[in-house]
Amino acid sequence: MTAGAVGESVRRVDIEAKVQGRRRYPQDFSLPGMLHAVVVWAGYPHARIRRIDPSEALAVPGVLAVLTHEDVPVNEYGINIYDQPVLASDKVRWLGDRVAVVVAETLRAAERARDLVRVDYEELPIVDDPLEAMRPEATLVHEDRRSNLLKHIYVRRGNVEEGFAAADVIVEGTYHTPFVEHAYLQPEAGLAYIDDEGRVTVICAAQWPHDDLRQIAHALALPLEQVREVVPAVGGAFGGREDISVQILVALAAWRLRRPVKMVWSREESIRGHGKRHPFHMRHRWGATKEGRLTAVEIEAVLDAGAYASTSVPVLENAVSFLAGPYAVPHARIDGYAVYTNNAVTMAMRGFGATQPPVGYELQMDRLAEALGMDPVEIRMRNLLEPGSIAVTGNRMPAVTSARETLRAAALAAGWREEPQGWRRPGASILRASHLRRGIGVACAYKNVGYSFGFDDRSTAIVELALASDGSIQSALVRCAAVEVGQGVTTVLAQLAAQTLGLEVSRVRVALTDTAATPSAGSSSASRHVFMSGNAVVKACRQALEKRDAALREESGATRIVAEATFRGHDVRRTTAYDIVDGHCEPHISYSFGTQIAIVEVDIETGAVQVDRLIAATNAGTPVNPRLCLGQVAGGVHMGVGYALMEEFIQQKGQVRTARLSEYHIPTVADMPRELESIFTEVPDPDGPYGATGLGETPTLPTAPAILNAIHDATGAWITELPATPERVWRALRGVPAQPAAPARRPCP
Amino acid sequence: MTVNGRPVSIEVEPDEFLADVLRDRLGLIGTKIGCREGECGACTVLVDGDAILSCIYPALKAEGRSIVTIEGLTREGELDVVQQAFVDAAAAQCGYCTPGFVMVVRALLDRNPHPTEAEIEEALAGNLCRCTGYYQIKEAVQLAVERLGAGGGAP
Numbered sequence: 020m021t022a023g024a025v026g027e028s029v030r031r032v033d034i035e036a037k038v039q040g041r042r043r044y045p046q047d048f049s050l051p052g053m054l055h056a057v058v059v060w061a062g063y064p065h066a067r068i069r070r071i072d073p074s075e076a077l078a079v080p081g082v083l084a085v086l087t088h089e090d091v092p093v094n095e096y097g098i099n100i101y102d103q104p105v106l107a108s109d110k111v112r113w114l115g116d117r118v119a120v121v122v123a124e125t126l127r128a129a130e131r132a133r134d135l136v137r138v139d140y141e142e143l144p145i146v147d148d149p150l151e152a153m154r155p156e157a158t159l160v161h162e163d164r165r166s167n168l169l170k171h172i173y174v175r176r177g178n179v180e181e182g183f184a185a186a187d188v189i190v191e192g193t194y195h196t197p198f199v200e201h202a203y204l205q206p207e208a209g210l211a212y213i214d215d216e217g218r219v220t221v222i223c224a225a226q227w228p229h230d231d232l233r234q235i236a237h238a239l240a241l242p243l244e245q246v247r248e249v250v251p252a253v254g255g256a257f258g259g260r261e262d263i264s265v266q267i268l269v270a271l272a273a274w275r276l277r278r279p280v281k282m283v284w285s286r287e288e289s290i291r292g293h294g295k296r297h298p299f300h301m302r303h304r305w306g307a308t309k310e311g312r313l314t315a316v317e318i319e320a321v322l323d324a325g326a327y328a329s330t331s332v333p334v335l336e337n338a339v340s341f342l343a344g345p346y347a348v349p350h351a352r353i354d355g356y357a358v359y360t361n362n363a364v365t366m367a368m369r370g371f372g373a374t375q376p377p378v379g380y381e382l383q384m385d386r387l388a389e390a391l392g393m394d395p396v397e398i399r400m401r402n403l404l405e406p407g408s409i410a411v412t413g414n415r416m417p418a419v420t421s422a423r424e425t426l427r428a429a430a431l432a433a434g435w436r437e438e439p440q441g442w443r444r445p446g447a448s449i450l451r452a453s454h455l456r457r458g459i460g461v462a463c464a465y466k467n468v469g470y471s472f473g474f475d476d477r478s479t480a481i482v483e484l485a486l487a488s489d490g491s492i493q494s495a496l497v498r499c500a501a502v503e504v505g506q507g508v509t510t511v512l513a514q515l516a517a518q519t520l521g522l523e524v525s526r527v528r529v530a531l532t533d534t535a536a537t538p539s540a541g542s543s544s545a546s547r548h549v550f551m552s553g554n555a556v557v558k559a560c561r562q563a564l565e566k567r568d569a570a571l572r573e574e575s576g577a578t579r580i581v582a583e584a585t586f587r588g589h590d591v592r593r594t595t596a597y598d599i600v601d602g603h604c605e606p607h608i609s610y611s612f613g614t615q616i617a618i619v620e621v622d623i624e625t626g627a628v629q630v631d632r633l634i635a636a637t638n639a640g641t642p643v644n645p646r647l648c649l650g651q652v653a654g655g656v657h658m659g660v661g662y663a664l665m666e667e668f669i670q671q672k673g674q675v676r677t678a679r680l681s682e683y684h685i686p687t688v689a690d691m692p693r694e695l696e697s698i699f700t701e702v703p704d705p706d707g708p709y710g711a712t713g714l715g716e717t718p719t720l721p722t723a724p725a726i727l728n729a730i731h732d733a734t735g736a737w738i739t740e741l742p743a744t745p746e747r748v749w750r751a752l753r754g755v756p757a758q759p760a761a762p763a764r765r766p767c768p
Numbered sequence: 769m770t771v772n773g774r775p776v777s778i779e780v781e782p783d784e785f786l787a788d789v790l791r792d793r794l795g796l797i798g799t800k801i802g803c804r805e806g807e808c809g810a811c812t813v814l815v816d817g818d819a820i821l822s823c824i825y826p827a828l829k830a831e832g833r834s835i836v837t838i839e840g841l842t843r844e845g846e847l848d849v850v851q852q853a854f855v856d857a858a859a860a861q862c863g864y865c866t867p868g869f870v871m872v873v874r875a876l877l878d879r880n881p882h883p884t885e886a887e888i889e890e891a892l893a894g895n896l897c898r899c900t901g902y903y904q905i906k907e908a909v910q911l912a913v914e915r916l917g918a919g920g921g922a923p
Contacts, residue, residue: 030855037863038851038870040798040838047797202898204802204810204864254800254864255898286803505862505899646858653901654861680807680896688892688902695903 023524028646046208061111064673081128092240113326174602182315182350186306198668199296205254209265211273227542256504258367294366337372344380381724413603421638429636458733464720467607476588479538507647519560546713553708558584615721626749641710659722772840787822798838809895819875838867857908861899
């Protein structure tokens with residue numbers, strides 16, 4: 020029996036240090052002779068830069084440099100395409116553009132000088148609405164492009180006219196989701212220095228350090244071997260650290276000035292300077308037979324891509340594959356557009372294009388159920404993707420899926436009964452007061468695990484075994500750059516190694532991520548590390564065991580065994596890009612499913628919504644560490660509740676209106692469901708390590724639509740624009756439209 | 769002032785905040801800064817036993833007072849009962865908010881060793897966590913309360 024193996028809730032490897040405040044985050048590092056750097060941010064969301072005059076700033080005692088675009092060897096970066104300037108030269112396109120970096124002996128001097136960098140701007144008209152931005156006469160965000168349309172992706176399956184003709188009922192809806200801020204507690208920070216081997220080294224928080232490296236090296240025109248990134252403790256990520264923040268700026272300053280340089284963003288700079296979750300404008304038209312079977316869907320979604328591409332194209336690709344939900348539908352016409360604006364850059368955030376679609380498809384499902392007088396669980400059961408079902412993208416679903424298991428588990432826990440005529444909801448419960456209405460809402464969702472659409476997803480791990488003279492394993496060191504962002508991946512990889520090596524987990528150490536010592540594992544995103552890096556670690560451990568056995572046979576007396584293995588997602592399922600004609604493809608390597616049921620109380624006098632109970636059924640395959648899995652579900656639900664009820668990053672005319680945590684509200688303990696019941700359906704993933712798969716994102720997806728469906732159940736009102744703030748609910752209950760000041764929501768083009 | 773039981777004498781500027789003095793001058797990096805407006809609670813320390821937000825607490829006000837930071841809870845390598853409860857309940861993920869939560873709970877239990885669920889929620893409501901959804905933090909508090917009730921680990 021291996022202590023701490025798969026299935027045991029072993030203690031996180033980092034938790035004792037964390038509860039003592041001993042784990043160091045990027046802002047906790049200092050070096051002798053260190054300089055301080057601050058950013059001069061764009062003065063306008065859209066303007067031409069006529070002149071930058073640093074002379075007054077340079078005159079401040081202690082200021083060593085004001086770096087501008089002229090100091091950047093190759094002035095471009097970007098996670099997918101190099102379309103962002105490191106330091107803006109001709110134009111600023113959003114408030115998060117960086118114009119200059121002031122470097123000084125003290126932070127005080129740097130901050131004082133920042134206000135003295137004179138930038139002469141010519142303001143340009145801004146485009147802040149993606150639907151406006153799609154018009155031919157719209158102002159161009161990127162003048163070298165003929166239009167603001169970044170990408171259009173579509174799926175054509177069957178014949179939707181035929182499908183609608185066969186429908187007994189057709190329901191339509193428009194839905195709008197807002198910009199969402201990651202709001203990790205640790206603001207961006209970095210310390211760069213030249214290490215003893217002459218490498219520009221950056222200590223910072225990151226999700227994919229090796230990809231940062233590529234972008235740093237590109238901007239500094241250095242070979243990859245001459246840059247290095249070290250990732251200490253990371254104070255949350257959620258997709259928001261997938262793009263570059265401070266990395267190139269501190270690396271540039273350290274490289275130019277040959278001294279250590281530190282930069283720490285304030286909360287306001289963090290909210291201003293990193294991207295957000297994409298807002299979606301969605302329009303749905305769905306048809307079904309009177310038996311509740313889907314006949315056709317027609318869906319359009321417009322995504323605000325903000326000022327630069329970031330990962331908007333892969334987010335759009337993901338979204339289009341998920342817009343029809345985890346349902347089998349014979350006829351589909353789906354169109355998605357990502358559009359440049361002068362709003363905040365939009366990027367990865369927990370769900371990566373799978374978070375917004377359920378707000379549309381799960382409300383559509385309940386509208387169909389209502390129109391047909393059918394139970395909401397029953398109608399979903401009749402349409403769910405099954406193992407081997409054909410998805411809208413024309414691909415066959417894997418032989419094992421778990422949509423049905425999660426729906427069944429959640430429904431039973433919430434009091435549904437499976438009767439010969441079908442599933443039947445529980446009766447109404449007693450109200451606590453006359454101004455309260457109680458409702459129950461169901462939502463299913465699914466998400467890819469690993470990178471999709473032809474991307475060659477891979478993770479590499481190196482395992483080093485220390486052997487006793489009899490060949491027994493004393494300890495193991497795992498080198499894998501799967502970044503610990505709080506999710507617990509380090510602990511889980513140690514458990515997978517312990518299980519494979521037959522070793523106690525306390526004898527396995529997972530090295531800190533340092534690009535100089537750990538091979539690339541890909542990003543801490545797409546719920547992928549348990550699946551991808553877990554498989555890589557298991558593979559490397561098995562190879563190490565084989566090498567050890569060979570060494571024993573040969574009586575070589577080896578005391579150290581090293582094995583390196585790469586796991587490729589395409590060995591499980593070779594994904595493909597969208598076909599240019601009909602959009603058919605093999606979209607994803609693997610999938611994760613979840614269902615949630617929310618029981619809410621709506622105060623009809625104030626519009627306030629309290630989630631009384633939330634049941635979350637999630638399939639993580641075989642949970643490697645149930646306690647950590649529960650943490651992922653609870654944290655996912657936290658973001659889902661915020662998404663549903665309170666979170667909205669607001670810009671007006673490109674200006675940020677929610678620049679602080681006192682203005683951008685995330686749920687406190689008092690805002691959470693009074694009771695959270697988490698169920699793991701434990702359908703093993705045959706392709707995952709020991710049957711495990713990822714679950715970092717799926718628990719966020721069903722929360723908001725489950726709450727919206729529960730609000731409808733309680734009050735009869737459809738809230739179709741997130742978040743369902745007390746004001747929005749109050750207005751919906753009274754049929755009072757939003758204030759004229761708020762921009763009107765128009766249907767999609 | 770005293771910091772974690774040791775007398776400390778330093779000169780501070782009128783616009784310096786306690787969090788910066790603790791972190792930058794005394795090297796006590798366990799106190800975290802998340803917002804600089806007293807909104808997130810990551811910077812919570814004890815001043816004469818009260819949980820205060822050190823990012824908006826003028827350092828000058830600390831003169832003559834007793835400050836306890838997260839580093840001051842661990843005694844001779846032994847975790848405080850609250851820290852141990854956070855470990856056992858897996859109440860930390862990224863861990864950036866954790867020192868602030870631990871200090872808030874320590875202050876609560878010093879004042880009120882048998883808090884009700886509502887009192888626990890009220891004490892925690894000023895601190896933000898983006899990872900845990902708070903459930904495992906609440907479990908940690910309950911665990912600490914039970915252990916204190918059983919007579920274990922009271923400082």
